[in-house]
Amino acid sequence: MATARKQAQAGATTPPGxxxxxxxxxxxxxxxxxxxxxxxxxxxxxxxxxxAGTVSAKTTQKVLDAVDQLDYxxxxxxxxLAVRHHEAHGLVxxxxxxxxxxxxxxxxxxxxxxxxxxxxxxxxxxxADIARSVRQLATHVDAIxxxxxxxxxxxxxxxxxxxxxxIIIAGAPQDGIESVGAENAHSAQKLTEHVLGHGRRHxxxxxxxxxxxxxxxxxxxxxAAHRAQGLEPAEPVRVPFREGEGEAVAERILAGExxxxxxxxxxxxxxxxxxxxxxxxxxxxxxDIAVVxxxxxxxxxxxxxxxxxxxQPVRELGALAAERLHQRVHGAELLxxxxxxxxxxxxxxxxxxxxxxxxxHPPARPDGIRPPPVPPGAPDLRPPTNSNSPTNSTNxxxxxxxxxxxxxxxxxxxxxxEHTRK
Amino acid sequence: MATARKQAQAGATTPPGxxxxxxxxxxxxxxxxxxxxxxxxxxxxxxxxxxAGTVSAKTTQKVLDAVDQLDYxxxxxxxxLAVRHHEAHGLVxxxxxxxxxxxxxxxxxxxxxxxxxxxxxxxxxxxADIARSVRQLATHVDAIxxxxxxxxxxxxxxxxxxxxxxIIIAGAPQDGIESVGAENAHSAQKLTEHVLGHGRRHxxxxxxxxxxxxxxxxxxxxxAAHRAQGLEPAEPVRVPFREGEGEAVAERILAGExxxxxxxxxxxxxxxxxxxxxxxxxxxxxxDIAVVxxxxxxxxxxxxxxxxxxxQPVRELGALAAERLHQRVHGAELLxxxxxxxxxxxxxxxxxxxxxxxxxHPPARPDGIRPPPVPPGAPDLRPPTNSNSPTNSTNxxxxxxxxxxxxxxxxxxxxxxEHTRK
DNA sequence: CTGTTAGCGCATTCAA
DNA sequence: TTGAATGCGCTAACAG
Numbered sequence: 001m002a003t004a005r006k007q008a009q010a011g012a013t014t015p016p017g018x019x020x021x022x023x024x025x026x027x028x029x030x031x032x033x034x035x036x037x038x039x040x041x042x043x044x045x046x047x048x049x050x051x052a053g054t055v056s057a058k059t060t061q062k063v064l065d066a067v068d069q070l071d072y073x074x075x076x077x078x079x080x081l082a083v084r085h086h087e088a089h090g091l092v093x094x095x096x097x098x099x100x101x102x103x104x105x106x107x108x109x110x111x112x113x114x115x116x117x118x119x120x121x122x123x124x125x126x127x128a129d130i131a132r133s134v135r136q137l138a139t140h141v142d143a144i145x146x147x148x149x150x151x152x153x154x155x156x157x158x159x160x161x162x163x164x165x166x167i168i169i170a171g172a173p174q175d176g177i178e179s180v181g182a183e184n185a186h187s188a189q190k191l192t193e194h195v196l197g198h199g200r201r202h203x204x205x206x207x208x209x210x211x212x213x214x215x216x217x218x219x220x221x222x223x224a225a226h227r228a229q230g231l232e233p234a235e236p237v238r239v240p241f242r243e244g245e246g247e248a249v250a251e252r253i254l255a256g257e258x259x260x261x262x263x264x265x266x267x268x269x270x271x272x273x274x275x276x277x278x279x280x281x282x283x284x285x286x287x288d289i290a291v292v293x294x295x296x297x298x299x300x301x302x303x304x305x306x307x308x309x310x311x312q313p314v315r316e317l318g319a320l321a322a323e324r325l326h327q328r329v330h331g332a333e334l335l336x337x338x339x340x341x342x343x344x345x346x347x348x349x350x351x352x353x354x355x356x357x358x359x360x361h362p363p364a365r366p367d368g369i370r371p372p373p374v375p376p377g378a379p380d381l382r383p384p385t386n387s388n389s390p391t392n393s394t395n396x397x398x399x400x401x402x403x404x405x406x407x408x409x410x411x412x413x414x415x416x417x418e419h420t421r422k
Numbered sequence: 423m424a425t426a427r428k429q430a431q432a433g434a435t436t437p438p439g440x441x442x443x444x445x446x447x448x449x450x451x452x453x454x455x456x457x458x459x460x461x462x463x464x465x466x467x468x469x470x471x472x473x474a475g476t477v478s479a480k481t482t483q484k485v486l487d488a489v490d491q492l493d494y495x496x497x498x499x500x501x502x503l504a505v506r507h508h509e510a511h512g513l514v515x516x517x518x519x520x521x522x523x524x525x526x527x528x529x530x531x532x533x534x535x536x537x538x539x540x541x542x543x544x545x546x547x548x549x550a551d552i553a554r555s556v557r558q559l560a561t562h563v564d565a566i567x568x569x570x571x572x573x574x575x576x577x578x579x580x581x582x583x584x585x586x587x588x589i590i591i592a593g594a595p596q597d598g599i600e601s602v603g604a605e606n607a608h609s610a611q612k613l614t615e616h617v618l619g620h621g622r623r624h625x626x627x628x629x630x631x632x633x634x635x636x637x638x639x640x641x642x643x644x645x646a647a648h649r650a651q652g653l654e655p656a657e658p659v660r661v662p663f664r665e666g667e668g669e670a671v672a673e674r675i676l677a678g679e680x681x682x683x684x685x686x687x688x689x690x691x692x693x694x695x696x697x698x699x700x701x702x703x704x705x706x707x708x709x710d711i712a713v714v715x716x717x718x719x720x721x722x723x724x725x726x727x728x729x730x731x732x733x734q735p736v737r738e739l740g741a742l743a744a745e746r747l748h749q750r751v752h753g754a755e756l757l758x759x760x761x762x763x764x765x766x767x768x769x770x771x772x773x774x775x776x777x778x779x780x781x782x783h784p785p786a787r788p789d790g791i792r793p794p795p796v797p798p799g800a801p802d803l804r805p806p807t808n809s810n811s812p813t814n815s816t817n818x819x820x821x822x823x824x825x826x827x828x829x830x831x832x833x834x835x836x837x838x839x840e841h842t843r844k
Numbered sequence: 845c846t847g848t849t850a851g852c853g854c855a856t857t858c859a860a
Numbered sequence: 861t862t863g864a865a866t867g868c869g870c871t872a873a874c875a876g
Contacts, residue, residue: 078853080499
């Protein structure tokens with residue numbers, strides 16, 4: 001049997017009719033050739049390669065020699081087929097602009113790698129048939145994470161869910177599908193309260209609450225803050241996410257179509273764009289009008305006044321998703337309740353706070369991002385840096401009050417990033 | 423035989439000793455179960471699934487029915503093993519911060535998807551044993567792209583190169599390994615000349631020319647611009663890429679350790695940080711000192727004055743890499759000369775140009791990104807837009823003069839992005 | 845048009 | 861400690 005194989009191997013060095021392309025896909029060396037070279041059976045080769053430890057030293061050495069003489073590299077697909085899993089996670093994102101996605105991806109990849117999983121990425125933007133693409137992806141991976149509910153049609157998610165673990169990141173939780181996300185409503189309420197605290201009374205929410213669940217939650221917080229003070233919130237200024245929208249909003253304000261003394265925007269890019277245009281037109285921010293955003297993108301630290309915003313633990317979100325997926329693949333039960341990570345309100349000048357430099361601000365700390373519960377047998381979680389313990393303690397869905405950070409213009413913007421790097 | 427299989431299948435619904443984890447990896451349905459259900463052979467199932475077209479309508483229908491009754495999904499690994507390739511590309515990046523990587527990744531993924539390839543991502547940042555990770559990656563993909571020479575040890579690259587196509591993006595070209603990159607030297611020279619054109623004479627190059635080949639080339643352009651005018655360039659201010667370096671440089675300038683009337687920085691983040699700190703200290707940019715960067719990050723459009731910089735066709739770079747890889751996998755020959763894509767000098771105010779708004783600037787256009795040569799049989803390339811030819815002609819490494827764009831502060835920063843979106 | 849038959853490269857019993 | 865045999869799910873000749 002093995003002999004027949006070996007012959008086939010030998011004879012197949014350059015099978016007629018097979019283009020060089022195939023040669024590129026995998027050069028001849030297989031366990032068979034290695035076994036032959038080492039004068040042992042393929043089983044033995046397999047054993048040493050996996051470090052089974054049940055092979056004698058000298059045999060092991062022979063095999064190892066053969067391996068690098070032949071420059072042997074195992075074929076992933078064959079292993080996958082034999083062991084019946086891919087050691088890979090799929091990650092579906094709409095696109096990649098801005099730091100949000102990058103951070104998420106880094107967190108996901110990093111944790112996945114620690115868990116021995118490779119990550120196959122799929123961007124839905126521009127894809128004609130997302131469902132098809134996702135199904136295709138599914139054939140190569142053990143589990144799939146999706147960012148936002150928009151990236152994957154619910155139908156697809158549901159279909160997949162039966163076969164492979166699926167997790168939704170920052171999207172609308174679907175029945176029976178696990179999800180993780182950053183806290184929105186509470187932070188938005190805090191942020192809004194902060195602005196109200198400056199005496200502003202004509203706040204406007206800029207963004208489409210119906211566009212994404214995140215935005216919807218933020219708007220809810222916006223409303224809640226008003227109600228809590230007996231105020232009636234104005235109707236939101238519904239704008240899509242497209243670039244350039246900021247200019248349009250600014251124009252409407254300048255034209256008097258919209259009046260407000262504070263703008264609570266759905267994201268930083270929108271806020272920054274609006275602020276920039278208003279300033280160009282001679283308006284004073286925050287004097288005439290305050291503007292706050294969401295995400296804490298890099299630009300928010302460099303503009304004057306600094307943009308008050310909310311930072312999400314995006315990287316941790318990605319890592320958490322990867323981890324949960326891994327656990328699920330290895331038998332962990334689906335978590336019914338969404339995991340919600342706390343955010344951080346970053347106070348700079350655009351909200352109306354005066355921006356006088358104060359004493360050096362303490363380095364930002366990643367507040368209480370807590371790792372998921374560890375099912376028995378699961379690999380350990382990430383290093384220190386943050387609290388830990390697999391207990392599913394009290395406040396599972398409302399982590400902690402969002403923390404505040406008063407930060408003033410540049411001076412030393414780098415400090416803020418300190419914890420972002422490893 | 424098939425019968426034996428089927429029985430095994432049936433009996434293996436819950437093989438004793440096999441954890442539920444395995445179930446998650448692949449639910450029972452296989453071509454065998456489908457074939458059985460449809461009352462045909464597995465070959466027929468395979469045929470309809472691949473749309474071979476050689477199957478009768480009614481049979482096809484029976485199979486299709488069976489497929490979705492059983493909720494069948496093919497197993498990628500099995501197919502890969504059979505066809506002997508993975509239909510996947512690997513992409514190795516150092517990390518993902520900033521728009522550069524995002525764009526690159528989007529370009530790569532997008533083109534790869536068009537070519538039917540999935541992309542498996544690997545970030546080297548934080549990886550203990552990069553070589554090992556890469557080798558691991560290599561077992562799952564047909565080809566690998568690496569960003570920068572730093573991301574993958576030359577030894578690894580060389581080793582891989584023998585087995586799978588490898589391409590280096592924006593890294594030091596290695597012997598026998600294909601590479602693509604954006605033009606640097608020429609653009610840097612143009613940029614420097616522009617600054618010199620403002621009458622500045624004490625320019626300083628900020629960045630480490632020895633750090634990366636890109637920077638090295640840019641510095642070369644900086645030097646060339648000086649020499650061309652009979653000027654002697656000053657020694658570069660060697661700073662690493664780390665965040666916070668900008669502040670350090672600014673301090674040295676403020677302390678008088680360094681004197682200059684213009685700073686040519688290795689990247690925008692550095693330039694922005696320096697400018698910000700100088701402004702905080704009351705210096706006028708560009709009045710007292712001009713500052714220019716590289717990359718055209720978003721922030722560069724929002725700061726005052728706008729940051730003069732150079733935009734690279736990063737997305738196209740990614741797409742090109744994906745495409746070349748695909749071609750190589752399918753038999754195309756390695757391209758000896760590096761493919762170099764042209765850049766665009768973006769003039770804003772920080773270089774000393776006055777920033778009075780002019781007539782609406784024409785929408786930016788992606789200048790002369792030229793597609794790679796088309797090996798016979800390769801899928802077609804992207805739209806026109808630009809010239810082409812793999813000839814090692816005169817200016818093989820100096821595609822075209824970098825184009826200029828005079829852009830003024832915000833007003834409508836979005837315009838600049840128009841071509842960036844699809 | 846359809847079924848049979850061999851592998852693809854590796855992991856994994858089961859014996860020896 | 862080692863080898864032989866079997867199967868993972870699918871593709872691809874080769875017959876019929």
